[in-house]
Structures are given as C-alpha cells and as structure tokens.
Amino acid sequence: MKILLVNKFYYRRGGDCIVLLNTLDALRRRGHDVAVYAMQHPLNEPSDYSSYFADECDMGDSKVKAFRRIMGMDGVKKSFARLLDDFGPDVVHLHNIHSYLSPVVARVAHDRGIRVVWTMHDYKLVCPAYSCLSTDNQVCGQCIGGDKWNVVRNKCMKGSMAASLAGWAEARRWNRNTLEQCTDTFICPSRFMAKMMEKDGFDASKLTVIGNFVNAGGDVITRREPYYCYVGRLSAEKGVSGLIEVARMLPYTLKIAGTGPDEQRLREQASGCKNIEFLGQLNSEGVNDLLSRATASVLPSRWYENNPLGVIESLCAGTPVIGARIGGIPELIDMQSGLLYNHDNTKALAGAISTALVMNWDHNIIASRARARHSEEGHIDKLLQVYQA
Numbered sequence: 001m002k003i004l005l006v007n008k009f010y011y012r013r014g015g016d017c018i019v020l021l022n023t024l025d026a027l028r029r030r031g032h033d034v035a036v037y038a039m040q041h042p043l044n045e046p047s048d049y050s051s052y053f054a055d056e057c058d059m060g061d062s063k064v065k066a067f068r069r070i071m072g073m074d075g076v077k078k079s080f081a082r083l084l085d086d087f088g089p090d091v092v093h094l095h096n097i098h099s100y101l102s103p104v105v106a107r108v109a110h111d112r113g114i115r116v117v118w119t120m121h122d123y124k125l126v127c128p129a130y131s132c133l134s135t136d137n138q139v140c141g142q143c144i145g146g147d148k149w150n151v152v153r154n155k156c157m158k159g160s161m162a163a164s165l166a167g168w169a170e171a172r173r174w175n176r177n178t179l180e181q182c183t184d185t186f187i188c189p190s191r192f193m194a195k196m197m198e199k200d201g202f203d204a205s206k207l208t209v210i211g212n213f214v215n216a217g218g219d220v221i222t223r224r225e226p227y228y229c230y231v232g233r234l235s236a237e238k239g240v241s242g243l244i245e246v247a248r249m250l251p252y253t254l255k256i257a258g259t260g261p262d263e264q265r266l267r268e269q270a271s272g273c274k275n276i277e278f279l280g281q282l283n284s285e286g287v288n289d290l291l292s293r294a295t296a297s298v299l300p301s302r303w304y305e306n307n308p309l310g311v312i313e314s315l316c317a318g319t320p321v322i323g324a325r326i327g328g329i330p331e332l333i334d335m336q337s338g339l340l341y342n343h344d345n346t347k348a349l350a351g352a353i354s355t356a357l358v359m360n361w362d363h364n365i366i367a368s369r370a371r372a373r374h375s376e377e378g379h380i381d382k383l384l385q386v387y388q389a
Contacts, residue, residue: 001387002033004089004109008100010038010045010053014233015309016096016121019212021045023093023383026213026376030384035087037080039100052083057100063162070170072104080105084112091387094118094183098130103174103182110182117386118179119187119210121306125179126200128167129156132304137236139303139326144200148172176201185386189307190328196304208386212307213379216316220367221292227253228296228322228353231287231310234260239300239324239343241269246350248273252357257282257290291317296356298322302343305329315370318363322352337366 007020020036027034035049040056047053054076059066068074084092092109094116109116122130126144128151134140135154142150148171150156157163186207188194194207232238240256244266247254256266257279270276282290291297297314299305304327311332314321323329324343333340339356341348372378 001091001384002035002087002089003027003387004035004037004083004087004092005095006037006092006097006101006105007095008039008097009041009043010036010047011041011043013043015212018309019119019121020095022213022215022376023380026380027383030380035083035089037083037101037105049083049087052079052086054079054101059099066099067166067169070099070102070166071173072102072107076102077104077108080108084109084114089114091115091117093383093387096121098124098170098174103179106179106182115387115389116183117185117187118183119189120193120197121189123193123196123304123306125176125202126196127151128164128171131237132196133237133302135159137302144196180206185389187383187386190331192304192328192331193306210379210382210386211374212309212312213374213376214309214312214316215376216313216367216371216374220318220363222318222363224295224319224363225293226357227255227294228298228357229255229257229290229294230298230300231257231282231290231313232299232308234258234263234266236262237301237303239302240266242302242344242346242349243298243300244270244273244276246346246353247276249350250353251275252353253277255279255290255294257287287313288317291319294319296320296322296338296353296361298349298353299329300324300343300349301326301329303327307332312370312374315366316374318367320356320359320361320366322349322356324349336362337369 009017024034036047038053040053057069092114106116123132124130128148152164152168155161155164157167188207188209189212191209194209198204253275255277259281291314297319301324307328311321315337321333321338323333323340325340326343339352341352
C-alpha cells in the first residue's frame with residue numbers, strides 16, 4: 001500500500017512523534033511505500049519528503065500567522081495537496097496535527113476520496129486545551145459532551161484570554177460533526193480514550209482501540225539494582241512533585257530521567273536529599289538500560305494518561321510499574337505486572353513503592369506477557385485491517 005503519515009513534528013519530541021517514527025519503520029519493513037508530511041523544523045529527521053512540509057510556525061511569534069494556521073487558512077492546504085498529487089496515497093494516517101498543522105489535511109484528503117484514519121494521542125477533540133485539566137492542574141471534564149465555551153470562561157489555554165478564544169474558535173471550526181465527516185476511523189490507543197470520545201458524542205462505530213507498541217527483545221535482567229525510577233516529561237500534570245515528596249520520606253533511591261518546564265523547581269524541591277538523582281534527558285538506549293536494571297518504575301500522573309509508552313517500555317523490560325489509577329494506566333497493569341494506587345494520594349503512593357521494592361517479581365513473565373501484548377507485528381496487523389476496511 002501507499003501510506004501517508006502526518007504529524008506536526010518529525011523528530012523524537014514526544015510520545016506521538018515516537019509512535020509515528022516507529023510506525024513508519026514498521027510499515028516499511030512490511031514492504032509498504034510510506035511518505036511523511038509534517039512541519040519544517042531544524043530538529044526534524046531527514047526525509048525525502050521534507051520539501052513538501054509546511055512552513056515552520058512558531059505559536060509565540062506571530063499571533064495572526066498562528067491563528068491562520070490552526071484555522072487551516074495558510075499554506076498547509078496547498079503544500080499538502082501537492083504531496084497528495086505527487087505521492088498518490090491509498091491511506092492518509094493522521095497523528096498529532098492540531099496547531100502546528102491543521103485538521104484541514106483531513107478534509108483535503110477526504111475530498112479526494114482517500115481513506116483517512118486518525119490516531120488520538122491526546123484529548124484535543126474533546127477538550128480544546130488538550131489535557132482535560134483545569135488551570136490549577138485538577139482533572140476537568142467541563143467541555144466533554146458540553147459547551148466548549150468553558151475554555152474561554154476558565155481561560156484554560158495558558159491562563160490567557162486571547163489564547164483561550166483561539167482555542168474555542170479552533171474547536172468551533174473543527175467540531176465533531178466536521179471531523180467525523182472527513183475521518184473514516186479514529187484509532188484510540190486506550191479504551192479510556194474511546195470512552196471519552198463516546199461521551200463527547202463521537203460515533204462509536206468510527207472508533208477502534210489499538211494500543212501502542214514498542215520494539216523490545218533480548219534477555220531480561222533478573223538481578224535488579226535497589227532503585228526505582230521515573231521516565232518522562234517533567235511537568236505539573238505528571239505528578240513528579242508528589243513523587244519527590246514521597247521519595248524524601250523513603251530509604252530507597254529514586255532516579256528521574258527527563259526534562260521539562262518543571263525541572264528546575266523539582267530539582268530545588270529535591271535538594272539536600274541524597275536518594276534522589278536527576279539523570280537529564282536519556283536516549284532510547286539509556287532509557288532501556290535504566291528500566292532494565294530498576295526494581296520498579298513509577299508513573300504518578302495527575303492527568304488522564306492515554307496509553308503511555310513509559311509503562312509499556314518498562315513492562316517489556318520486565319520491570320513492574322507503580323501506576324496512578326487514572327486514565328488508561330489501569331488497562332496496562334495487573335497484579336502480576338505492578339501496583340495501582342489512587343492518584344494524588346501520596347500516602348498510597350508511598351505504600352505502593354515500599355511494597356513494590358520488596359516484592360519478589362517474576363521479571364521474565366512480566367516481559368514475555370508485555371512483549372506479546374505490545375508487539376510490532378500485532379500492532380501493524382491491526383493497523384492494516386483499519387487501512388483496508
């Protein structure tokens with residue numbers, strides 16, 4: 001098949017980008033002809049299709065250009081149409097396209113009779129602010145199934161009235177009815193995501209659940225080192241501040257890998273505590289090594305995680321996960337592979353960490369089950385069924 005993958009960034013910036021790049025490689029290994037459309041960016045991976053990419057758009061520079069971009073009124077439509085002309089895809093598979101690209105690409109492809117599928121990496125279609133979090137970082141569902149004007153009423157977009165008005169206008173322009181008309185299938189990586197979209201009124205017959213995959217192999221390390229770890233973005237919704245609060249009270253070593261807007265504040269919070277180590281941003285090999293040797297990993301999120309790669313990578317390394325009982329996290333963890341606790345409950349988190357660090361986990365069983373469930377082969381088989389439906 002000829003498949004066109006679309007994502008706003010084409011470098012390993014976040015989970016959506018990693019999924020896109022892994023999917024591209026996996027499809028090509030199956031013999032499919034795969035092209036890419038993204039936004040120009042100095043960190044992009046090399047691509048034979050970069051000349052088609054949309055011009056770079058910095059949301060902080062020109063407000064007019066940024067607004068035109070999110071509404072689909074600038075050069076995206078033209079450059080995307082040129083790629084469709086030259087490549088002629090059977091399927092257009094959208095990933096994360098809001099803001100730096102635009103849902104206009106779905107309409108352009110649909111109007112040409114091309115099958116359009118769209119993987120949901122965040123909650124943008126049900127929450128104009130993406131995250132289903134209030135301005136004080138509490139779980140919020142005011143817009144789901146209701147009035148999207150709440151994004152303006154609460155100034156959910158960075159606390160800015162102007163940004164929130166733009167988010168509302170974008171939600172109005174690319175509303176559920178419009179997007180359903182030009183999308184054949186929405187791929188939800190978790191059952192939780194599918195339920196949220198149904199709650200917002202999306203047609204259940206257009207939703208299918210396909211979890212993320214990782215490429216994992218090799219021997220599993222069974223003799224573990226006495227530490228637990230967090231791997232991910234250092235931002236408020238990830239709950240790392242609460243994790244550090246707990247770690248300061250426990251005798252075990254916590255290793256934190258990642259960067260983000262809260263990094264300096266978190267380092268200050270952990271200052272003076274010798275059992276907390278910040279490792280900075282690690283490459284894929286470094287992350288795998290960290291997870292493979294850990295006694296356990298922890299995901300203390302305060303928001304609706306979808307189908308987090310960090311949990312999947314940990315389990316495929318044979319490492320149990322201590323996860324917050326929120327969003328799609330509980331779908332990935334059972335009694336053989338980790339422990340769940342009620343999110344935002346630091347006492348429960350402390351108890352779960354203390355229990356996990358002394359339990360006798362079967363690392364080989366954790367890894368074998370996870371690798372079977374989240375395999376590349378199984379994922380691509382399901383994806384091709386959606387492409388060919």
